[in-house]
Structure formats: structure tokens, C-alpha cells
């Protein structure tokens with residue numbers, strides 16, 4: 001497993017319970033083969049699959065699940 005830092009490597013930051021933050025611009029390839037692009041400085045990619053804007057995070061991961069009574 002590589003552990004050394006590479007200044008040229010693109011950085012991806014994993015947020016616990018939230019999105020993956022990727023230094024943009026990015027082109028994402030979806031499971032169906034289509035692609036979506038973002039030229040934002042940092043792109044938040046949904047890792048919870050709850051986003052209405054999937055594959056981009058719309059902060060839906062912040063919503064708490066209802067408690068079962």
C-alpha cells in the first residue's frame with residue numbers, strides 16, 4: 001500500500017458519513033457509461049446514494065432517519 005505523498009496526485013478527501021471531496025475539474029463516469037463533468041474547484045461526490053442530484057452531493061446525507069416507534 002503506497003503511503004508516500006505525491007505533489008502531483010489529485011487529492012480526494014473522504015468525509016465521514018458524507019461526500020467525497022475531489023479537487024476539480026472532474027469528469028465522472030457513471031455505472032451506465034454516461035459521463036458528467038464539473039469544473040468546480042472542489043467537487044462533492046455523493047457516497048450515500050441519497051442525493052437527488054446524484055452523483056453530486058446535495059447534503060441529503062445530513063438528514064437523520066426517522067426513529068421507528
Ligand code: FES
Pocket residue numbers: 017018019020045046047048049050051056057058059060061062
Ligand atoms: S453524500 Fe451528501 S447527499 Fe450523499
